[in-house]
Amino acid sequence: MSTVRPEVAPAADLAVEQRYVGGLYTRLDDLRARTVRRLEEQLALVPHNPQAIGEREAQVELHTQRIVALDAAESGLCFGRLDRHDADVPRYIGRIGLSSEDGDEEPLLVDWRAPAAQPFYTATPLHDLGVRRRRHIRTRGRTVVSIADETLDLDDPDVAERSGLAGESVLLAALNATRTGRMTDIVRTIQAEQDRIIRADSRGVVVVQGGPGTGKTAVALHRAAYLLYTHRERLARSGLLVVGPTPTFLRYIADVLPSLGETGVVLADLGGLRPGLQARASERPEVAEVKGRLAMADVVAAAVRNRQAVLDRPVELDIDGTRLRFTKADAARIRSRARSASRLHNEARPAAARAVIDLVARKYADKLGENVLGEANLLGRDDVAALRREVAAEPAVHRLVDRLWPRLTAERLLADLLASPEQLATASPGWSDADRALLRRPPSSPWTPADVPLLDEADELLGVDDSAQRSATRREEQRRLRHAQETLDLLHGSRSQDSETAEESEELSAGDLLDAESLAERQQAADTRSTAERAAADRTWTYGHVIVDEAQELSAMAWRLLLRRCPTRSMTVVGDVAQTSSAAGASSWAEVLTPHVGRHWRLEELTVNYRTPAEIMAVADEVLARSGSGGTAAQAVRSTGERPWSQRAPEADLAGVVAEAAAEFDKEDGTLAVVVPRRRLDAIADAVRARLPGAATDGDLTTGPVVLPPEAVKGLEFDSVLVADPSGIVEEGVRGHNDLYVALTRATQRLGVVHPGDLPAALSGLEARS
Numbered sequence: 225m226s227t228v229r230p231e232v233a234p235a236a237d238l239a240v241e242q243r244y245v246g247g248l249y250t251r252l253d254d255l256r257a258r259t260v261r262r263l264e265e266q267l268a269l270v271p272h273n274p275q276a277i278g279e280r281e282a283q284v285e286l287h288t289q290r291i292v293a294l295d296a297a298e299s300g301l302c303f304g305r306l307d308r309h310d311a312d313v314p315r316y317i318g319r320i321g322l323s324s325e326d327g328d329e330e331p332l333l334v335d336w337r338a339p340a341a342q343p344f345y346t347a348t349p350l351h352d353l354g355v356r357r358r359r360h361i362r363t364r365g366r367t368v369v370s371i372a373d374e375t376l377d378l379d380d381p382d383v384a385e386r387s388g389l390a391g392e393s394v395l396l397a398a399l400n401a402t403r404t405g406r407m408t409d410i411v412r413t414i415q416a417e418q419d420r421i422i423r424a425d426s427r428g429v430v431v432v433q434g435g436p437g438t439g440k441t442a443v444a445l446h447r448a449a450y451l452l453y454t455h456r457e458r459l460a461r462s463g464l465l466v467v468g469p470t471p472t473f474l475r476y477i478a479d480v481l482p483s484l485g486e487t488g489v490v491l492a493d494l495g496g497l498r499p500g501l502q503a504r505a506s507e508r509p510e511v512a513e514v515k516g517r518l519a520m521a522d523v524v525a526a527a528v529r530n531r532q533a534v535l536d537r538p539v540e541l542d543i544d545g546t547r548l549r550f551t552k553a554d555a556a557r558i559r560s561r562a563r564s565a566s567r568l569h570n571e572a573r574p575a576a577a578r579a580v581i582d583l584v585a586r587k588y589a590d591k592l593g594e595n596v597l598g599e600a601n602l603l604g605r606d607d608v609a610a611l612r613r614e615v616a617a618e619p620a621v622h623r624l625v626d627r628l629w630p631r632l633t634a635e636r637l638l639a640d641l642l643a644s645p646e647q648l649a650t651a652s653p654g655w656s657d658a659d660r661a662l663l664r665r666p667p668s669s670p671w672t673p674a675d676v677p678l679l680d681e682a683d684e685l686l687g688v689d690d691s692a693q694r695s696a697t698r699r700e701e702q703r704r705l706r707h708a709q710e711t712l713d714l715l716h717g718s719r720s721q722d723s724e725t726a727e728e729s730e731e732l733s734a735g736d737l738l739d740a741e742s743l744a745e746r747q748q749a750a751d752t753r754s755t756a757e758r759a760a761a762d763r764t765w766t767y768g769h770v771i772v773d774e775a776q777e778l779s780a781m782a783w784r785l786l787l788r789r790c791p792t793r794s795m796t797v798v799g800d801v802a803q804t805s806s807a808a809g810a811s812s813w814a815e816v817l818t819p820h821v822g823r824h825w826r827l828e829e830l831t832v833n834y835r836t837p838a839e840i841m842a843v844a845d846e847v848l849a850r851s852g853s854g855g856t857a858a859q860a861v862r863s864t865g866e867r868p869w870s871q872r873a874p875e876a877d878l879a880g881v882v883a884e885a886a887a888e889f890d891k892e893d894g895t896l897a898v899v900v901p902r903r904r905l906d907a908i909a910d911a912v913r914a915r916l917p918g919a920a921t922d923g924d925l926t927t928g929p930v931v932l933p934p935e936a937v938k939g940l941e942f943d944s945v946l947v948a949d950p951s952g953i954v955e956e957g958v959r960g961h962n963d964l965y966v967a968l969t970r971a972t973q974r975l976g977v978v979h980p981g982d983l984p985a986a987l988s989g990l991e992a993r994s
């Protein structure tokens with residue numbers, strides 16, 4: 225399957241394609257120059273009212289985006305050509321669509337996402353979709369450097385030998401290329417099984433299951449670009465969210481969408497999904513597992529309820545010398561009045577405050593107007609109203625309201641809950657002490673990614689007490705209205721004084737067309753942030769489409785958060801249940817998704833591994849078979865002829881041997897990762913750094929070798945991978961075999977394993993070296 229058979233076209237063809245591609249670049253330059261001119265014109269405008277400012281901003285945004293897209297198309301503008309049975313002119317496929325100036329029916333270049341481009345990815349000799357020949361055009365800068373042709377003709381004797389991979393030689397060249405530490409796009413070589421998923425209907429939840437290296441991330445990102453192209457208007461308004469496992473992973477994939485000309489997408493990891501918070505602290509996997517359980521939704525809800533008018537003993541109040549008693553039964557009355565006012569805690573607070581004041585005022589009036597003869601209260605209605613005002617101004621009553629119905633933020637609620645054994649116990653009836661103990665933490669501990677869904681859950685129940693905000697908004701509206709009226713009065717006044725001729729008085733003035741209200745509306749400052757910026761800053765934003773990568777790692781609570789962000793359930797979920805490392809993650813898609821979307825999801829599978837050579841996959845498959853995860857490996861698409869090896873090192877020398885092996889790998893081209901059990905991270909990183917001073921333990925993969933624990937290499941890939949202490953990785957992880965499987969499958973070229981003790985039986989396929 226992996227033989228590279230160049231399908232080179234004659235040199236004359238190269239000249240033909242160079243002429244055509246040259247023409248495309250001329251057109252691109254022309255369009256760019258025109259767009260720059262339009263942008264400059266807009267920037268030179270001096271808008272005189274807020275509406276014009278808004279319009280100008282929109283135009284500036286439009287032209288800027290267009291320039292960004294045109295610039296992104298520069299590299300590899302055109303990469304394909306289709307010759308069809310029933311058309312005389314060839315169809316060229318590229319990164320963007322370009323039409324000819326005189327509006328010819330056949331565009332100069334068809335955007336890879338357009339339906340007309342699909343046969344480039346999916347036509348086969350058996351289903352040729354009207355295509356006679358598919359040509360892959362490779363360019364460097366603006367120069368065509370090679371052409372590879374595939375004839376889709378069943379009578380062609382070459383066809384029978386082919387592997388079924390579209391553009392095999394071009395694909396294999398891309399797969400063999402050394403890596404840079406940043407993911408690149410695959411528009412030139414998308415394969416048919418990937419294309420089907422990229423273009424799948426946007427409605428509903430699509431789950432893409434596939435072994436390591438099958439292109440799940442690549443497919444997810446190209447699908448994002450495809451959906452933005454196909455549903456541009458809708459998604460421009462509602463936004464698209466891509467969720468990945470770690471900040472390092474997000475940095476790794478960050479260039480792909482911009483290289484496809486798309487910049488308006490929100491990329492976030494779980495810890496970054498709460499606006500204004502970067503939850504980056506780490507915690508033990510057992511703790512994250514407990515926090516991720518669905519039952520935590522009940523715990524958070526109970527924690528909120530337990531902060532609502534719960535008294536363990538009566539409160540004595542002193543109002544102007546009069547002593548009053550506020551009982552547990554009184555608190556219960558407040559609770560039911562406030563809860564019937566709003567489901568949301570903070571929104572119910574004004575009702576709680578009113579109920580407390582009413583009740584205290586009544587007790588006060590009863591006491592003051594007590595009739596010793598046992599007859600009706602001596603106070604009249606006005607007296608009672610005056611007492612109510614007095615009670616409402618009383619600091620002791622304010623303190624009582626704060627105690628009975630505190631204004632709560634999600635952060636405060638959760639910090640209090642996790643720091644208080646009593647609050648935890650009341651909020652989690654039926655839980656084991658051991659699980660509760662896992663949740664406990666000191667009050668000012670930093671937030672972890674697993675806290676983010678809990679904070680979000682709390683926000684859903686707390687809401688905001690926006691009464692202060694509402695009255696500020698009302699005041700601001702009134703101010704604008706007054707100002708608008710004054711403006712109109714001024715205009716009107718000046719006209720009546722100045723208009724001397726009948727003709728002038730016939731002219732329409734602003735006051736004729738506008739009333740104060742609509743002028744005030746126009747004067748509202750336009751929100752000039754892009755959709756992505758607004759979405760990223762708003763916790764309650766709901767996206768038009770959500771893409772989740774490495775989705776097998778998400779806990780049930782994280783799913784709840786994401787599904788709230790996507791009420792339409794238009795989602796693409798990609799992952800591999802055989803690579804789950806977190807205890808809270810998934811072992812089957814049905815188990816994860818059924819509680820949230822029932823059976824309304826469909827499964828797509830990817831079966832070909834584009835990353836890992838067959839020699840390495842043979843070893844990794846053995847680990848997978850023993851992991852009991854039930855995952856299925858993907859078929860490796862190429863082999864390198866280089867066998868992965870193992871080397872034994874005495875425990876005392878482990879770090880040194882690993883450093884030496886790393887230095888050896890580092891002589892090869894491309895990127896290098898050393899994957900180690902977390903507990904050995906510092907020692908091995910120090911040894912590797914002593915040998916290779918550029919080595920890092922953080923997530924910048926572009927600067928040199930990295931030493932990382934298995935959970936940090938999820939989703940990434942490197943030319944060379946060195947795994948240290950495989951048994952340590954298996955023992956340390958909650959799903960240790962999965963972690964080892966992930967580590968082994970990161971390599972695109974070579975793999976070595978250094979082991980202090982016996983080699984795990986699953987790795988016996990490695991070539992032992994001394």
Ligand SMILES: Nc1ncnc2c1ncn2[C@@H]1O[C@H](COP(=O)(O)OP(=O)(O)OP(=O)(O)O)[C@@H](O)[C@H]1O
Nearest residue numbers: 410413414415436437438439440441442834835939
């Ligand atoms: N059609 C393709 N053409 C060229 N390269 C491809 C293609 N499909 C996948 N690749 C490359 O294969 C590698 C693996 O892809 P990707 O990271 O998307 O796989 P994955 O399924 O997400 O892997 P994992 O589950 O291990 O994280 C990447 O370098 C990607 O660019």
